[in-house]
Amino acid sequence: MPRFATDLYDALVSLTPMDEPALIRDAQRGDVNAFNRLVLEYQALAYNVAYRVMGEAEAAEDATQDAFISAYKHIESYRGGSFRGWLMRIVTNACYDELRRRKRRPAVSLEDMLTAPDGTENENGSVLVSADETPEERAQRHQLAEALQRCLDHLPDDMRMVAVLSDVQGLDYAEIATATNVALGTVKSRLSRARARLRDCLQEARELLPSVYRLEDEATT
Amino acid sequence: MISEQDFIRLSAYLDNQLAAADRAALEVQLTRDPELKAALRDLRLQVRALRALPRRRVPRNFTLTPAQAEQLRRRSPLAGLFPAFRLATSLSAAAFAIVTALSVLRPAALPLAMAPAPAPAPEAALATDALTTKSAAGSAEADMQSLAAPPETAAGGGLGAATGDESATEAGADSPTPEVFSVAGFPTPSPTELAYAAEPTPDAARQALSGADGQADNAAADSALTTASAPLETPPPPALTPLQQWAIGLGALTAILVALTWAARRR
Numbered sequence: 001m002p003r004f005a006t007d008l009y010d011a012l013v014s015l016t017p018m019d020e021p022a023l024i025r026d027a028q029r030g031d032v033n034a035f036n037r038l039v040l041e042y043q044a045l046a047y048n049v050a051y052r053v054m055g056e057a058e059a060a061e062d063a064t065q066d067a068f069i070s071a072y073k074h075i076e077s078y079r080g081g082s083f084r085g086w087l088m089r090i091v092t093n094a095c096y097d098e099l100r101r102r103k104r105r106p107a108v109s110l111e112d113m114l115t116a117p118d119g120t121e122n123e124n125g126s127v128l129v130s131a132d133e134t135p136e137e138r139a140q141r142h143q144l145a146e147a148l149q150r151c152l153d154h155l156p157d158d159m160r161m162v163a164v165l166s167d168v169q170g171l172d173y174a175e176i177a178t179a180t181n182v183a184l185g186t187v188k189s190r191l192s193r194a195r196a197r198l199r200d201c202l203q204e205a206r207e208l209l210p211s212v213y214r215l216e217d218e219a220t221t
Numbered sequence: 222m223i224s225e226q227d228f229i230r231l232s233a234y235l236d237n238q239l240a241a242a243d244r245a246a247l248e249v250q251l252t253r254d255p256e257l258k259a260a261l262r263d264l265r266l267q268v269r270a271l272r273a274l275p276r277r278r279v280p281r282n283f284t285l286t287p288a289q290a291e292q293l294r295r296r297s298p299l300a301g302l303f304p305a306f307r308l309a310t311s312l313s314a315a316a317f318a319i320v321t322a323l324s325v326l327r328p329a330a331l332p333l334a335m336a337p338a339p340a341p342a343p344e345a346a347l348a349t350d351a352l353t354t355k356s357a358a359g360s361a362e363a364d365m366q367s368l369a370a371p372p373e374t375a376a377g378g379g380l381g382a383a384t385g386d387e388s389a390t391e392a393g394a395d396s397p398t399p400e401v402f403s404v405a406g407f408p409t410p411s412p413t414e415l416a417y418a419a420e421p422t423p424d425a426a427r428q429a430l431s432g433a434d435g436q437a438d439n440a441a442a443d444s445a446l447t448t449a450s451a452p453l454e455t456p457p458p459p460a461l462t463p464l465q466q467w468a469i470g471l472g473a474l475t476a477i478l479v480a481l482t483w484a485a486r487r488r
Contacts, residue, residue, distance in 0.1 A: 032290035039284045047279045061280055068283045073293055073430070145274055166236070167271040174237060192232040199267060 010039060027075050035075065039068050042084065045169060046091045052164040053095045055153045059102060067094035085178030088171065092161055092179050099157060151201035159194035166191050223260045231261050235268065310478040311428035317471035324464035 018041060026034030043185070046067055050061035067090045078086050152160055158180070165171045165179055166187075176187045223231075234247055251258050257359045286291070461469075 023395075030290075030294060032285055032287055036284040040282065043279050043283045044276065048277055051277050052274070057277070058278065060277075064279075064283055068285070069289075069293065070289065072285060077244070092305070144270060148271060148274060167268045168274055170272060171403065188233055188238060189229065191236075192229040195232050195264060195267065196228050198271075199263065202267060 020083060024075070024078060027072075028078070032072075035072055038083075038087075040122060042087055043068070045084070046087065048094050049088065049091055049164055049169055050098075052152060052168050053157075053160055054098060056102075059098050060081070063091070063094040063098040066097065067091040070094060082175050082178060085171070085175035087111075088165065088175065089181060092165075095161070096157065101139035147202060148198075151198050153198055154201060155194055159190055159197065162187060163194040163198065164192045167195070223257060227257060228260070228264075231257070231264055235261070235264055304481065306478060306482040306485050310475065310482045313471060313475040313478050317468065317475050320468045320471055324462060324468050327464070420449060 018037060018040075020038070023034040027038060032203050039165065043064065047060055047064045050063040050067070054060045054063060067087075070093070071087060071090050074090070153164065155163060161180055162176055165176045166173075171179065173187050173191075174186055176191075177184050178188065182190070230239065230243070230247055234244060237374065251261065
């Protein structure tokens with residue numbers, strides 16, 4: 001089947017309402033179509049977590065693929081609770097594996113060297129950029145995104161994972177505890193330390209924060 | 222300057238993770254402390270900036286094809302044994318640790334061959350002289366008695382007796398030579414057997430000494446035993462206690478199980 005046809009089919013399938021528990025049960029019985037519905041639902045989250053943790057598109061793609069393969073192999077071990085948390089745990093493990101592999105064989109692709117860390121120069125990059133932005137605002141946002149990714153990259157792996165899951169992806173503490181296999185108290189302290197380090201790292205980009213977000217902040221407080 | 226503890230509270234407050242009482246207390250503190258309030262505002266901005274990071278579009282779909290799914294479902298038989306291997310490895314490792322600890326903590330379980338040899342007494346040289354003198358004066362009957370004894374006994378007693386023997390005297394040796402045993406009609410022992418046989422037993426030594434000289438006293442015999450065995454001390458072959466043998470066996474078993482468990486897990 002041609003690629004565009006499968007993409008169209010996937011797009012149509014993803015638009016239909018999803019009964020997650022039923023899909024999980026079917027996937028546990030070996031139904032690959034049910035599993036693929038779950039993949040379509042969560043692949044953007046999984047890929048973005050992997051991308052923010054790895055800081056590289058290629059590595060994020062590898063980690064996401066490994067995570068879904070592992071999820072299919074181990075879906076029988078899912079015993080209820082937050083499926084998103086369970087899946088993020090697999091993504092987290094895949095990211096750690098990929099990080100270990102990359103540390104042994106460090107490699108930076110040409111694409112990653114030529115594009116900004118957040119990929120906004122890339123056609124696959126930002127999909128949430130406002131059309132109302134002026135070129136200056138866009139440049140400023142771009143600069144801030146670069147600074148944030150650079151600071152995330154400098155965090156230790158465990159802190160980066162928690163910061164990405166919480167502050168970038170918005171998972172709650174319980175889901176993060178499931179995803180990272182640590183206690184809630186550990187999530188709390190790890191996140192606090194990660195935020196403190198990010199604050200210190202962002203000192204140089206601090207002046208960008210108010211100009212981009214102050215108005216929104218003042219409007220909400 | 223915001224303390225680390227305050228920062229932890231601010232972080233939890235931002236995520237609505239503080240208990241009601243703590244939250245109320247922090248809110249009171251925020252109204253009084255402008256620095257704390259500024260830190261909260263900065264933290265909120267930082268989290269908002271992170272949340273607003275652009276989402277990456279997935280480069281492709283990560284769905285599985287039916288062929289991939291079929292291949293993934295065909296699990297290796299080794300993979301099915303992973304729980305059993307894991308349990309066996311744990312048990313084997315625990316047994317190995319216990320047996321190793323026991324073999325280390327119980328030196329008394331060492332065999333006699335591995336026990337440290339007693340240090341020679343200072344008067345050993347004197348006793349040797351006395352023994353040599355007495356032995357040299359021994360009668361031929363005593364020689365025959367000691368040589369006719371079984372090797373274990375004769376070796377101990379024969380030390381003194383052999384000094385009176387012609388072959389030993391001609392060679393000027395203090396220890397029995399293979400020829401001495403050949404004379405008695407026994408097969409020639411190997412050097413190792415000699416070393417073992419050279420270890421005297423008190424009874425045999427006393428018997429030999431009393432055979433050589435009926436008036437030999439026990440004290441002289443004991444001293445002579447110490448001295449007589451000294452020149453023949455050769456390191457005995459390393460012998461292992463049953464506990465040590467078990468420890469080695471369990472260690473090898475654990476290593477094999479670890480390898481199998483790892484292989485099963487990889488599949």
